[in-house]
Amino acid sequence: MNRLKEALNKIRSSSIGCFPTPLHPLKRFENSLSYQDIYIKRDDLNGIGLGGNKIRSLEFLLGQAIENNCDTVIVYGPLQSNLCTLAACACAKLNIKCICIHNAEEPTHFEGNLLLNKLVNVESIFLGNVSAEERNQYAVELSEKLKSQGKQPYIILNGATSGMGALGYTNACLEIYTQVKEQNLPIKTIFISGGNGGVAAGLVYGNYLLGQPFKVVVISVEDDVPTLRTNIKRTILESAQILGLPFDSSVEDCCLITDEYRGSGWGNNTVESEAFVHRLPQLEGIFIENVYTSKVLVGMEDLINKQKVTGGVCYIHTGGLGSLFSQY
Numbered sequence: 001m002n003r004l005k006e007a008l009n010k011i012r013s014s015s016i017g018c019f020p021t022p023l024h025p026l027k028r029f030e031n032s033l034s035y036q037d038i039y040i041k042r043d044d045l046n047g048i049g050l051g052g053n054k055i056r057s058l059e060f061l062l063g064q065a066i067e068n069n070c071d072t073v074i075v076y077g078p079l080q081s082n083l084c085t086l087a088a089c090a091c092a093k094l095n096i097k098c099i100c101i102h103n104a105e106e107p108t109h110f111e112g113n114l115l116l117n118k119l120v121n122v123e124s125i126f127l128g129n130v131s132a133e134e135r136n137q138y139a140v141e142l143s144e145k146l147k148s149q150g151k152q153p154y155i156i157l158n159g160a161t162s163g164m165g166a167l168g169y170t171n172a173c174l175e176i177y178t179q180v181k182e183q184n185l186p187i188k189t190i191f192i193s194g195g196n197g198g199v200a201a202g203l204v205y206g207n208y209l210l211g212q213p214f215k216v217v218v219i220s221v222e223d224d225v226p227t228l229r230t231n232i233k234r235t236i237l238e239s240a241q242i243l244g245l246p247f248d249s250s251v252e253d254c255c256l257i258t259d260e261y262r263g264s265g266w267g268n269n270t271v272e273s274e275a276f277v278h279r280l281p282q283l284e285g286i287f288i289e290n291v292y293t294s295k296v297l298v299g300m301e302d303l304i305n306k307q308k309v310t311g312g313v314c315y316i317h318t319g320g321l322g323s324l325f326s327q328y
């Protein structure tokens, strides 16, 4: 634990968020499942914008940007990208210029995250209906152009999933471990979502370095298991390189990954996930959205009902609330 703490302390963090985030039980949800000890880790309440996992990645990525004396952050994603909005908010706080690049037409009505982008007055570039690859290439070209004008741009690559970004969840694992010990909580299994795999990689790596105090279950919202596993592995190896603490295990041995709850893929509701978007607020007064946070709950409930989990569980709420307001 101290070894991990010391290694993380050596990496520059931009310290933008409010941590530790709350960790508390979900009593009415427990009752609805007739299952005890269901906890939620409120990473939706981490202090910037409407919160979410990307703030933890940005702590380290923007730390690196500051270390490199960067004056402009370039970030890209779909219109409702949580990363773009949260990067814009974090850059406002840090007084760094931010440019968001979207592969879509500029809409006439700004809703969800786009409304927030407007309020924070970030510079937005709408490329029209180009592919994600073309969008990413545009970001690289823009960065080169800014450099030739004497600027110091920093591009946030791959949806913030990188060895550096994932350290946010290595740090989060340490945070959860400390809360569990201090409050003597019975948590045995942690449930998280898997998009590009950055959250999962960080958590699995942190859990490994702590001697695997938790079981980690990754619910894919996007890719099939082999693809997600490959992404997680690559990211862990990058993080290990940065931190200098090796990962001498396999992803298979350190977590369970399932793609059973993603439906027809990223952004597409399933009947069960759509139902949860209504159910959780009605039980607990906590909002979730359709793309990421609802599908993890569907998977967690199903695995509990099938008795594939025993003992206390912790659901990590990764935020994404800005997009909820564009989903209806």
Ligand SMILES: *Cc1c(COP(=O)(O)O)cnc(C)c1O
Binding pocket: 052, 053, 054, 082, 083, 159, 161, 193, 194, 195, 196, 197, 198, 199, 200, 292, 293, 318, 319, 320, 321
């Ligand atoms: C990006 C995101 C995730 C997934 O994170 P990855 O690191 O891409 O796996 C989960 N939840 C929300 C709300 C997100 O915005």
